[in-house]
Amino acid sequence: MPTFEHLSCPIDKQPLSSQGRSLVCSNGHSFDIAKSGYINLLPVQNKRSKDPGDSKEMVSYRQSFLNLDHYFPIVKHIIDQWPSALIDSSPCRVLDAGCGEGYYLHHLAAEFVKHNVALQRVGLDISKWAVTAASKRDKDATWIVGSNASLPMPDDCLDVVLCLFGFPVFSEFARTLSDKGYLLLVESGADHLLELRQILYPSIHPYKATHSEGIEGFELISESSLHYPFRLDSQEEIQHLLCMTPHIHKASYDGKEAVKLLNTINLTAHVNFRWYQKTTKEDHNAT
Template sequence: MPTFEQLSCPIDKQSLSLQERSLVCPNGHSFDIAKSGYVNLLPVQNKRSKDPGDSKEMVSYRQSFLNLDHYFPIVKHMIDQWPDALKAQSPCRVLDAGCGEGYYLHHLLNEFSQRDVLLQGIGLDISKWAVTAASKRTKNATWIVGSNAGLPMPDKCLDLVLCLFGFPVFSEFYRTLSDQGYMLLVESGEEHLLELREILYPSIHAYKATHSDGIEGFTLVAESSLHYPFKLNSQDEIHQLLCMTPHIHKASYEGKEAVKELNEISVTAHVKFRWYQKATEEDHNAE
């Protein structure tokens, strides 16, 4: 069950304590816990728009697509690569930074519970619609509306930060990770959804690897990739996938119209995994 322990006020960084159905800091800032069980720790002054992040409609499309389990091999690959040091942590404090509607964290919690590995999961996303959906998916995690740019939690309170297809803020990940804590970046590979992109765009841009020069404060300890085909069997499934990706906004009108004519398509999943470990403060200061 979510504990809401070790969370910080997003306004003044003070510790939050649970008082009935609210989290309250010593200076009187109060944040109500929603009926579905999440808490909104994204103050109005920290929003760049009235309704930041994924829209309610986009979250619905993503949830429908992910529930088909075409991406479940990503969960399995993460578990297969899980560091022994994290398996030994009890509990292992995990933040899914940019959790979306909670698919990955939900399955990680379930899978590890069957292996007698205790995870204490926190899911955070800037979209209130995503976090609302996540909090309805499972009650076995702490769900937060918040921003990676200012994680509402104290220093060194996490053992692992996951960032799956998201927007990492490495300084905040470094701050909140315990000494020798881990960070996992999961990103699209060169051939990810290539068959769909070839229909959407007149040409495909050359692939550029991210963070090829390394990440300050972190040491790359393992990397791997996952490459497999899957099939979408209806226009509804194709539309769900398209609408949960940036391609729905980036692709041309002609490309999107061509995709509407499809009733099935086989596509490639190509996903890259990079495990990093937090450098010691001495090594970090020496960089």
């Protein structure tokens, strides 16, 4: 069962403590735990829209596609590249920052059990629909509706932050990671879903690597990539994939109509992985 420990009030940063089915801070701000087991720590004043993040429909499409396990090799690759220093840190305190409907965090824990590695897991997403789905999938993690821009947790409380195809806020990641804590960025590579993009767009923009100049407060310790084929065998599967990506909003009408004519498609998954370690003031002074 989720413990909801070590969380902070999103309004005044005070520690939150359990009172029945609520979390309460010393100033009286109260947040109810939902029936499915998540907590909403995204105050109205921090929302940029009435219903931020992925819609209920988009979350459903993503869940349907991910449950086909075409992206399960990503989980395996993360485990294969997991820093050895974290294997001895048990339970390892992990935040999935932008967790979506919980696919990766859930499967990481299930696979790590086979290696006798325990994870203390927190998943956070700005979409209440995504977090609702995650909390129904996995009852053993702590699921939070919140924003990477203001993580509702204290300083130095995490061993690992995962940001998988999400929107990183490095200052918040550095604040909440312990000294020498780790950050994993997982992003699409140049060839990711290339075959689909070639149908959707008249031309493909050149690929530009992100954060090539480095990230303040972090040291790059390893990088790798995963490149493999997979196949979708129905128009429904193809639409579920399309509708969970930004391409559903960016592509032209003609491109999306062309995709509707497909009943099968061979695709490429190309994913880049970069592990960073938090640096301290002492590290900067040493260099």
